[in-house]
Every structure is written in structure tokens, then in C-alpha cells.
Amino acid sequence: MSAQTPFAIKTNVEMGTYTMVNMKNSIVKSKANLHRTGRYAKLFGGMAVLAVTAAPAMAQTADCSFFEGKTVELIVPFNAGGGFDSYSRMVANHMGSKLGAQNMIVRNQPGAGGLLATNQTWVASAEGLLVQMMSTSGMLTAELGGADGVSFESGGFSWIGRVSGEPDVIAVGPNNKITSVDDIRAISAERKVRIGSSGIGDIDYIEAELLTTVFDLDSNIVVGFSGAPEVYASLARGELDLFVSSHSAGQQAQSAESARIMWLFDSEADPDFPDLEPIGAYLEGDDLALVTAHGDLVAGGRALAGPPGIPAERLACLREAFDQTMEDPAFLAESEATNRPVSPIGGAELADMISGLTENAPQAYVDLLRKSYQN
Amino acid sequence: MIEAALSGLLQVVSPYALSLMLIGIVIGFVVGILPGLGGPVALALMLPFTFGMTPIETFCFLLSTMVVTTTAGGITSILFGIPGEATAAAIVLDGHPMAKQGEAGRAIGAMLMASLLGAVIGAIAIVLSIPIIRPIVLAFGPPEFFMLTLVGLTFISVLSDGSMTKGLIMATAGILVALVGIDPQTAVPRYTFGLLELWDGISIVAIVIGLFGGPQILELMLSKSSIATGTASNDVRGIWQGFKDSFIHWNVVLRAGLIGAGVGIVPGVGGSVAQFIAYGHAKQTSREPEKFGKGSMEGLLAASGNNNAKDGGALIPMISFGLPGSVSTAIVLTAFLIVGITPGPAMLTEHLDVTFAMIWVTIIANVIVLLITIPLIKPLSRVTLVSGPLLAPFLLVLVVLGAYATHNSMHDVWVMLAAAAIGVLCQRFNWPKVPLLLGVVLGEICERYFFLSHSLFGWDWLSRPIVIGFAVIMAFIFFRAGRQAWLKTRQQGSPA
Numbered sequence: 001m002s003a004q005t006p007f008a009i010k011t012n013v014e015m016g017t018y019t020m021v022n023m024k025n026s027i028v029k030s031k032a033n034l035h036r037t038g039r040y041a042k043l044f045g046g047m048a049v050l051a052v053t054a055a056p057a058m059a060q061t062a063d064c065s066f067f068e069g070k071t072v073e074l075i076v077p078f079n080a081g082g083g084f085d086s087y088s089r090m091v092a093n094h095m096g097s098k099l100g101a102q103n104m105i106v107r108n109q110p111g112a113g114g115l116l117a118t119n120q121t122w123v124a125s126a127e128g129l130l131v132q133m134m135s136t137s138g139m140l141t142a143e144l145g146g147a148d149g150v151s152f153e154s155g156g157f158s159w160i161g162r163v164s165g166e167p168d169v170i171a172v173g174p175n176n177k178i179t180s181v182d183d184i185r186a187i188s189a190e191r192k193v194r195i196g197s198s199g200i201g202d203i204d205y206i207e208a209e210l211l212t213t214v215f216d217l218d219s220n221i222v223v224g225f226s227g228a229p230e231v232y233a234s235l236a237r238g239e240l241d242l243f244v245s246s247h248s249a250g251q252q253a254q255s256a257e258s259a260r261i262m263w264l265f266d267s268e269a270d271p272d273f274p275d276l277e278p279i280g281a282y283l284e285g286d287d288l289a290l291v292t293a294h295g296d297l298v299a300g301g302r303a304l305a306g307p308p309g310i311p312a313e314r315l316a317c318l319r320e321a322f323d324q325t326m327e328d329p330a331f332l333a334e335s336e337a338t339n340r341p342v343s344p345i346g347g348a349e350l351a352d353m354i355s356g357l358t359e360n361a362p363q364a365y366v367d368l369l370r371k372s373y374q375n
Numbered sequence: 376m377i378e379a380a381l382s383g384l385l386q387v388v389s390p391y392a393l394s395l396m397l398i399g400i401v402i403g404f405v406v407g408i409l410p411g412l413g414g415p416v417a418l419a420l421m422l423p424f425t426f427g428m429t430p431i432e433t434f435c436f437l438l439s440t441m442v443v444t445t446t447a448g449g450i451t452s453i454l455f456g457i458p459g460e461a462t463a464a465a466i467v468l469d470g471h472p473m474a475k476q477g478e479a480g481r482a483i484g485a486m487l488m489a490s491l492l493g494a495v496i497g498a499i500a501i502v503l504s505i506p507i508i509r510p511i512v513l514a515f516g517p518p519e520f521f522m523l524t525l526v527g528l529t530f531i532s533v534l535s536d537g538s539m540t541k542g543l544i545m546a547t548a549g550i551l552v553a554l555v556g557i558d559p560q561t562a563v564p565r566y567t568f569g570l571l572e573l574w575d576g577i578s579i580v581a582i583v584i585g586l587f588g589g590p591q592i593l594e595l596m597l598s599k600s601s602i603a604t605g606t607a608s609n610d611v612r613g614i615w616q617g618f619k620d621s622f623i624h625w626n627v628v629l630r631a632g633l634i635g636a637g638v639g640i641v642p643g644v645g646g647s648v649a650q651f652i653a654y655g656h657a658k659q660t661s662r663e664p665e666k667f668g669k670g671s672m673e674g675l676l677a678a679s680g681n682n683n684a685k686d687g688g689a690l691i692p693m694i695s696f697g698l699p700g701s702v703s704t705a706i707v708l709t710a711f712l713i714v715g716i717t718p719g720p721a722m723l724t725e726h727l728d729v730t731f732a733m734i735w736v737t738i739i740a741n742v743i744v745l746l747i748t749i750p751l752i753k754p755l756s757r758v759t760l761v762s763g764p765l766l767a768p769f770l771l772v773l774v775v776l777g778a779y780a781t782h783n784s785m786h787d788v789w790v791m792l793a794a795a796a797i798g799v800l801c802q803r804f805n806w807p808k809v810p811l812l813l814g815v816v817l818g819e820i821c822e823r824y825f826f827l828s829h830s831l832f833g834w835d836w837l838s839r840p841i842v843i844g845f846a847v848i849m850a851f852i853f854f855r856a857g858r859q860a861w862l863k864t865r866q867q868g869s870p871a
Contacts, residue, residue, distance in 0.1 A: 079782070080419030081706035086713070089423050110782050112574035119571070148564070149571055194831070200562035222830045224559040224823050229698045236696065237513050239831050252712070256697045256719030338426055338713045
């Protein structure tokens with residue numbers, strides 16, 4: 001029997017993970033993020049730089065009169081009130097006018113952990129008046145893992161740009177004795193290491209499987225929590241040993257004294273979080289490759305995309321409006337004042353990155369995703 | 376602590392914060408009155424407007440809407456028999472019969488005062504728990520949550536309207552409905568028939584509106600008369616009588632408030648269940664249980680008194696751990712992050728004034744809504760005199776909109792219509808609706824916490840002290856229900 005849960009099953013999972021770190025200088029850091037998230041993009045480095053520098057010139061020639069007086073719809077695949085929703089509303093608020101559109105409205109279309117909306121956007125009209133805020137890591141793991149209900153190919157969407165992205169971290173309970181990877185291995189020698197997760201197929205489940213594999217642990221992945229806040233409460237009660245979540249959710253829990261963040265779930269250190277040691281430091285060979293592949297995938301973050309086949313000129317307009325929005329002082333001021341940091345990546349580079357991930361993901365990683373979805 | 380309480384109060388009553396609260400109250404009142412259109416939707420849409428506000432201003436704006444939607448939802452429940460909010464379903468049971476008897480004003484008065492008193496009880500619960508807030512939240516894990524949902528289910532024995540067998544059948548049907556969706560343990564889609572729309576399960580809001588609203592609308596259309604027959608009594612005098620009623624039955628309101636605050640703490644269980652536990656408890660301990668469902672003041676007060684107390688309860692895990700206890704508090708949590716405050720121990724030290732401000736908002740907003748409603752009672756209760764065939768299409772549009780707005784999906788409208796059909800059949804053949812609703816609401820939580828308890832502790836969780844405490848409460852409820860049933864049969868048997 002197949003067992004698939006693409007994306008986060010429950011919308012409150014999403015609600016629990018959007019918490020944003022206080023990155024006042026996030027904008028300055030976007031360059032560093034670009035560097036970090038662009039391992040695949042590095043393959044296309046020269047191309048990407050060309051694309052970025054060429055973009056304004058191209059945009060100036062692009063005729064965006066199509067959008068004048070029209071309404072652009074921004075689909076949010078989760079309920080109103082969560083992180084995806086608030087980021088989307090912030091973007092829509094500023095991007096519509098840059099596009100020359102009459103307005104840009106947000107429509108929430110929750111269901112099946114984001115899959116419902118993403119499937120519908122995949123077959124929506126490609127005239128350029130409908131775009132979606134994508135949960136890229138969720139859609140990529142679902143696609144690569146062969147999850148039920150996926151009827152899209154991530155690489156095929158018309159990518160407009162990444163709004164924000166952050167790494168995942170490994171946290172332990174506030175009173176837990178774990179201070180090193182050896183401590184985890186020591187627990188594993190005595191009893192099962194308990195790792196929390198919202199549900200099979202969720203990103204935190206895949207990360208729990210990854211930890212089990214790369215550190216060769218005897219683990220019990222406890223699933224069924226309603227979302228990151230509930231797992232962190234369980235961690236605080238001492239019921240669990242480990243949990244992997246977004247950095248911001250971990251940071252939130254650490255401030256609430258529900259957890260201690262121990263490591264970055266990535267192969268390399270992150271210039272944004274210099275104090276955090278990557279677990280890659282303890283790994284080599286195939287294990288390191290697994291964590292690298294996953295880190296790249298998580299870096300996709302929250303990104304805007306339209307249905308496949310948006311005419312090139314209109315896509316250029318959308319990308320230009322997106323880039324302008326990301327540089328707009330009013331947008332950046334709102335982002336900073338409301339603790340919703342952005343770390344933009346342009347559409348062309350993002351598209352290359354996504355295609356690179358789906359086409360070049362290591363087989364061992366794909367196998368692990370398939371195992372996670374078909375437990 | 377007193378200093379922080381005063382500082383919080385002063386910041387809440389500053390002109391700007393107070394005006395934001397008034398806006399929040401008006402939004403909450405309108406949204407609350409419209410069936411189905413719920414607090415979470417309103418709060419989500421209000422979030423972007425908090426840009427530039429201070430933390431206390433933000434909470435004045437959002438929390439006032441949150442508590443007022445809950446309170447105002449009761450007005451629709453009383454007047455039309457359709458819950459204005461999912462958390463106001465139990466108010467229908469006795470509030471609407473009162474409106475039919477021409478006592479809409481008195482029922483609304485009692486509901487408003489009980490809600491205010493409930494808010495005060497919830498607020499006191501938070502204040503008292505501040506020193507021990509974190510140990511309390513930590514003492515409750517999945518096993519305790521599971522047992523609490525079981526306690527909720529045992530109230531089916533009280534809420535079955537006479538026939539326990541019918542009640543159990545309906546509850547089982549409700550649990551089967553709750554099974555629809557992705558299995559929380561194995562992630563296998565259950566009863567989804569290949570429809571992605573069913574992966575997240577069946578919308579509880581759509582079920583509540585349909586189950587209660589369907590029969591009411593049909594009845595209005597068929598009866599060709601207004602909701603209240605004859606002339607409504609003097610409604611303004613009625614509201615004062617309602618206020619007095621809530622003080623006369625202060626012990627019912629107090630217990631309902633405590634139950635609300637207690638259940639509100641449990642994440643995911645929240646208001647949809649607290650109201651029925653409070654109602655069931657009031658019925659079981661009442662000297663006149665036979666009046667319940669036919670316009671009992673005690674029933675109305677129990678259903679109203681827990682409503683705002685549970686909002687207070689839900690703030691406890693959110694303030695102390697950032698753990699939202701309901702959909703609405705999850706959105707308020709987003710606001711925390713937007714204004715740059717982190718829930719946790721700092722809320723009990725550095726930001727204690729903000730915590731107190733939140734508590735004050737829950738009370739002051741209820742006082743204001745009470746004052747606003749007094750002049751509105753007369754026109755509102757006149758609606759019960761409007762001819763049914765005129766009113767029914769209007770209500771039908773509202774319930775369809777309400778169901779659609781839950782997830783912006785027609786799917787929920789079909790669910791609502793199906794629930795409406797079930798509601799009509801229940802009414803026609805005299806089957807209880809409440810156990811079905813309890814089954815749907817509790818089924819999912821019950822399953823999730825049961826498996827979590829087992830995954831974490833094996834069977835050792837059965838020996839945890841709070842778990843045993845809940846088991847004793849359940850045994851007591853069963854014993855009492857059994858004894859009452861036995862006494863009833865004996866009474867019925869003795870004259871013969």
C-alpha cells in the first residue's frame with residue numbers, strides 16, 4: 001500500500017513553521033544566501049550572472065502593456081493567516097503596481113498540504129494572470145519521492161523568483177544531555193532515538209529518515225503531531241530526543257525555552273548563521289552527498305511561479321516586476337518592520353536551480369525520498 | 376505583577392488602542408453574526424493591517440475581534456437556530472427555543488452577560504496560572520489530551536436526548552466521518568475516493584452550519600410563519616432579566632467558565648468541544664434536566680459561559696510556549712512574530728504588561744459588546760417576527776457563503792448541504808445531532824493522541840496520575856448517567 005503525504009499534510013503544520021528569525025540585515029545577506037543556495041546554480045554560474053545582468057536590459061525592451069488594467073491572481077496553497085499567506089500578501093501588495101496591473105489579489109486555496117493548488121496551477125491558463133507562491137521543498141520532495149496525487153513537474157513551471165528561504169536545523173530538548181553527535185550515537189546504542197515529526201512524507205519526516213541513515217541510528221520516528229509547535233512542546237516535556245525544523249521555528253522554540261538548536265541540517269556552514277555547525281562536518285562520502293542534496297532542496301524556500309508556458313515576454317515582465325519589488329525600499333521596510341525577511345533569487349537562476357535539482361538529484365537521495373513516501 | 380497589570384490596562388485604554396479595539400469589535404460583531412464566516416478568516420484578513428502597530432495595539436485590534444466573534448456568534452444561534460460560529464452551536468439548543476417562545480431579548484441578555492462573566496473567569500485563570508503556567512502546560516502531554524477527549528465523548532451519554540443507543544450510533548457515525556482524510560500515522564488516504572479535497576478531512580464548520588442550519592431553514596420555509604409566534608415580549612426589559620438570570624445561576628456560569636478555561640488549554644480540542652462538555656455537565660447536574668433542549672436558562676448559560684473562558688485558556692499555552700490552542704490563536708501567533716515578540720518565559724517577565732494587556736482586552740471587549748448590543752436588541756429580536764419564507768432565502772445565502780468561505784471551495788458547500796440533509800432527517804425521525812458532531816470533532820483528535828501516546832510511552836501512559844484522574848471522572852459521569860436512567864425507569868414503572 002502506498003503511503004504518501006506530499007508537502008505538509010496539515011495546514012497548521014505550515015502555520016507552525018513560518019516563524020521568522022529576526023534578520024534585520026537580511027537584505028544585505030541575500031547575496032550570501034545566493035551564494036549558499038546556489039550550489040546547483042553554480043553549475044550555471046556564468047549563465048546566471050549573465051541572466052541577472054541582462055535582465056534589466058531585457059525588461060526594458062519587454063512590452064508589459066498586456067498587464068495594464070488587468071487583475072493578477074496570486075494563489076496561496078495554504079490557509080489565510082499563516083506564513084505563506086502573510087508573505088504572499090506582502091508581495092502582492094507591492095508587485096501589482098510594478099507590473100502595471102490594476103491589482104494583484106491573493107486567493108487562498110488550501111488542501112492536501114498544498115498539492116491541490118499546485119496541481120491546479122500546473123494546468124491553469126498560461127496567459128500570465130495567475131501565479132502561485134510555491135512551497136518548493138515540499139513540491140520537490142513529493143515529485144522526486146513519487147508521491148501520490150502529484151501531477152506536475154517542478155521544472156516545468158514558469159519560475160518568477162524566490163522570495164525567502166532559510167536552512168533547517170536540528171534541535172534537542174532544553175534539558176536534554178545531548179551535546180555532540182557521539183551523544184546521539186550513545187543513546188542509539190542503548191535504546192531507540194526518538195525523533196519527532198508531523199507525519200510521513202512531511203519534510204521533517206524525511207529529515208528524520210536522513211538523520212537515521214547518515215548517523216546509522218536505531219530510531220523511532222514519532223509521527224502525528226499537528227505541527228512544529230506541538231513537536232517542540234513534546235521536546236520541552238522531554239518526550240523526544242531530536243527534531244528537525246526550519247531555523248525560524250527552532251529559534252522561536254529556543255526563545256520559549258522549549259529547545260536548544262544544535263546543528264545546521266546542511267553540508268556546509270551558512271554565512272547567515274556563523275555560530276551553527278553543519279552536520280556535514282561529521283559526514284563524508286555518500287552520507288555527505290545525501291545531506292548536500294537535501295540542503296540544496298530546502299534552499300528553494302518560498303518562491304513565485306506561474307503555469308508552464310507563460311509567453312516569454314510576459315514572463316520577463318513578471319520577473320522584472322518581481323526583481324523591482326524585491327529592491328523596492330517600501331517593500332524592504334515592510335519586510336523588516338514585520339519580521340518577514342526576504343532573500344531573493346531571480347527567476348532565471350531559480351528555474352535553473354529547480355531543474356538541476358530534479359534532474360541531478362543523487363539516486364541514493366531519491367531512493368530515500370521514495371522510502372519516506374511509501375513506508 | 377500589579378504594576379504590569381496596571382501598565383497593561385493603561386496601554387489598552389489609551390485612545391488609539393481603544394479605537395483600534397472598537398474597530399476590531401465592529402468587525403468581530405459583523406463576522407460573528409454571519410453564520411459560518413468565522414473568526415479565523417476575519418483575523419487572517421486583518422493581519423496585514425497590523426503593519427506599524429505596537430504589540431499592544433496589535434493585540435487590541437486582533438483579540439477584540441477574536442472574542443467578539445465568539446460572543447456575537449451566540450446572537451445568531453439564539454435568533455435563527457443557526458450557529459454564528461462553530462463554537463456557538465450549543466447555544467442553539469436552548470437559546471433558539473427561547474427565541475421561539477418570544478424571549479429572544481432575555482436569551483441574548485443572558486448569553487452576553489454569561490459570556491462576559493466567562494471572559495472574566497478565563498482572565499482570572501490566566502492570572503492565577505502565571506507563576507505556574509509552564510509546569511501546568513508541561514504536565515499535559517498526548518496521554519492527558521487523549522483522556523480529555525474521551526471525557527468529551529462520555530458526555531454523549533448525557534447529550535443523547537433520551538436514547539443512548541441512538542446517541543452511540545450517531546457518535547460512531549461521526550467518528551467514521553472523522554476518519555476521512557490522510558491517516559495521521561501511516562499517511563494512507565482513507566475514504567478519499569481519489570479526491571484531493573478530502574485529504575484534509577471534512578470541514579467541521581461546514582458540518583456545524585449544515586447540521587443545525589439545514590433543519591431551521593427548511594422549517595422556516597415550510598411553516599410559512601415567523602420564528603417567534605405571537606408578539607415578542609418587551610425585549611429591553613427582557614435583556615435585564617437575562618442579565619439577572621446569569622447572576623441567579625452564577626454557579627452554572629462559574630463551572631462552565633472553569634470547564635472552558637480548562638479545555639481551552641488543550642491544543643486542537645478547543646471551543647467546539649468545551650461548549651458541549653459544559654452543556655452536558657450542566658444538564659447532568661441540573662435539577663431540571665428535562666427542560667434542557669426546550670429553552671432551559673441553565674443550558675443557555677452553560678453554553679455561553681464557557682465560550683470566552685476557553686479563549687482565555689487557549690492563550691495560556693500560546694503565551695508560555697508559542698503553542699496555539701485553536702485556529703484563531705494560531706493566527707494571533709503570527710501576529711506575535713510580526714510585531715517581533717517571542718512567546719515564552721519573556722511573556723511572564725519582560726513582556727508581562729503585554730500579557731496583561733491581552734487579558735484586559737478579552738474583558739473590555741466583552742463589556743463594550745454588551746453595551747453596543749443593548750440598543751440593538753430590539754431591532755435584532757424583531758427579525759424573529761419576519762415571515763419565514765422571506766427570511767429563509769436570506770439565511771440560505773448566508774450559510775452557503777459561510778461554508779464556501781471556510782476554504783474558498785465549493786467542496787465545503789456540498790459538505791454543508793449533505794450535513795443539512797442529515798440534520799433534517801435527524802429532526803424528522805428524532806435522532807440526536809450533537810453526538811454526531813462530537814464524534815466528528817473528537818474522532819480525529821482522539822485517534823491522533825492515542826497513537827502519539829502509544830508511540831511515545833507504549834502502554835506505560837495508562838499509569839500517569841492525570842490520566843487516572845480523568846478515568847475517575849469518566850467513571851463518575853457514567854455512574855451518574857446510569858443512576859439517573861435507572862431512577863427514571865423506576866419512576867415510570869412505579870405508578871403501574
